[in-house]
Amino acid sequence: MILGDIADRITRGVEGLTGSVSETFREPVVRLGVTGLSRAGKTVFITSLVSNLMDRGRMPQLRAASEGRIEASFLQPQPDDTLPRFDYERHLAALTAEQPHWPESTRAVSELRLSMRVRPNGFFAGFQGARNVHLDIVDYPGEWLLDLSLLEKSYADWSRETLDRLEKREIAQAYLERARAEDANGQLEEPRAKALAEAYTDYLNTAREAGYSDCTPGRFLLPGDLAGSPVLTFAPLPPIDSAHRRSLWREFERRFEAYKSRVVKPFFRDHFAKIDRQIVLVDALGAIHAGPAAVEDLRRTMADILGAFRPGRNAFLSQILMGKRVEKILFAATKADHLHHTQHPYLTALMQAMTREAADRAQFAGAETSAMAIAALRATVEETREHHGRELHCVRGTLANGKSAAFYPGDLPRDPHKLLGPARDGAEKWLDDDYGIMTFSPAKLSLRPGEGPPHIRLDRAAQFLIGDRL
Template identity: 50%
Template structure:
């Protein structure tokens, strides 16, 4: 939506430089990283406009460069001619953010947290098959590839069940739900075990711990090093409405996940000297998506809910020198506003078209 509006003259009243006419044009340019797939912008737009098909959720990292031509607000800079700003947009699955928290945790710590989460009220039902099998396992027994694969499969099924029930993914490892070319590899064949400290050599727990560290080395650290550590702006899209619909447990899980994610960011002000030493994220936007599913009069409430979910983490980020904002937005407007009459009172409402296959009040679309 951002690329389309900037390159096709859309309405962007909040973007002051654009609204004032200082942005004179924008267009796509070849991206700087040849080894990163290009974001398939044209096909996504074509599917949305011609077939009315919503793009699938992000499954891999991709990149797009948008070059913006502008006139400076400074009189002296304008005398030098128009400027160019290269906006490099990196898109990646939100689940990968959760993996960044693993970098500061060893296997025993992660296992303890994962097991506590699974046994908590609201999660224990979906975790039951995995926990039941885990209760029969001795972490100190000799390493066993067949057992490791069984436990990894049950753990993956549990993670998928959590996502289906809570409607948001809040537990790492993120690649377990979207393995790609790592499917079946030892780096994705591990699961939490009840262990303390360093497991004995040659044990099942030691094998799991080794593969956990391999996952961090082969998957998480390269993503952080090659992509995430180079960013100085971060937009986190949060589906607050789905979490609200799923209930209190899902909201609490989302709050914890957002706090963990923000703690993994390399946050701080980016003065000229610090920018020479290392990149830091100095501006973060938490965006509550699907704002068009609510009447505009409720957008402030949606923002307030998201602000409450990230309140603690935002305070720490601001203390570190970062600017953090919360906003309700929608990439497209799929609804229109109207009114309905109930008991003689006109109530604000939204009007839209259900998705194919969706059932509303007994009517299938």
């Protein structure tokens, strides 16, 4: 055992003994991971959450807030010097501008520290003063999380599975033809490798736009400063029996392994392993709108995501987590302001059914999970109109051109299995209904002092995620 280790153990031993004492002096830190596929609503969620934690007038369901125990909250320099800071001020300025607009999309990991001065409740309330609780919010792309499944796969396995999946998708045919036509056993030529990787990336982007969730390798969609580098220049190819040493196939295999060890593993080690609480934002309405195949894909992806939070499933992950685990995971369907409140229970029920099912399939145990429907920033008002002698519950919002429009998204079924069943059975479209989606601009805000932006159930989400630590 090296000396540092011994010293470490001794300090830890001492801490163990005096834990209850030092805990009262140390300032607790909660690391909240915020993830979801691109456009799921991470940036809007974090911006609105932070604003609503600073001005808590709209957070009655967050108990520490309604009990008046949060004396102050303020932004502080974050603990990680090498992570980009979440650009809270800029995103908030976009949402609260004279002509409000949605914030620009972000493409990598970022962090923000919000500190709250909180008075304890219950037993300690009488003889303990207020203390600081630090909330470190880490925003990272859900695409990166899905890469965890790659760690267990060889390039051949991954290629086979991916190509099987693509087989069933119209939008993938161009890539498939190209991959099949390729002489994978021939000598590597970089321009061909690049063309294949680009064609595959094009497919991934189209698939994301079409509402599909499953799109590994995640960094292909959000390459950041790795764009164009060899670790991102490969693509799935039909397996061949014995590939030559300098063949395209061998080189792609090598790059796939490099992607795993140089891109995937560092992310899990440096960011993922430190998270205490997690919210996974899901654009379920977008998937429903895209059709049964997208819903089925989302259902499968949720199990993959939960799998990442199950230590023990993955040898590498258990090793870096060393017994630490995420304590709570919330799956939140975002943009619920597209629905009249009478339909919210059905969206919630769908999220609950998918979460429960994903937990069963991933044989998930450990963290407490929950599901709800939220809108981080409410962009609509409700309106009931008469349509062919029937009452239609709509929402009204502002379109990009500045005009106001009423919108009826369709009737979500009471029973979520009316959606999940056909999705699983491979239906091509929904039988009874069509589900619309619309992009509203954020509403112009006139906030009263002490109030954050309007939302739907953001306070309940916050209570579930961090309420017990305040």
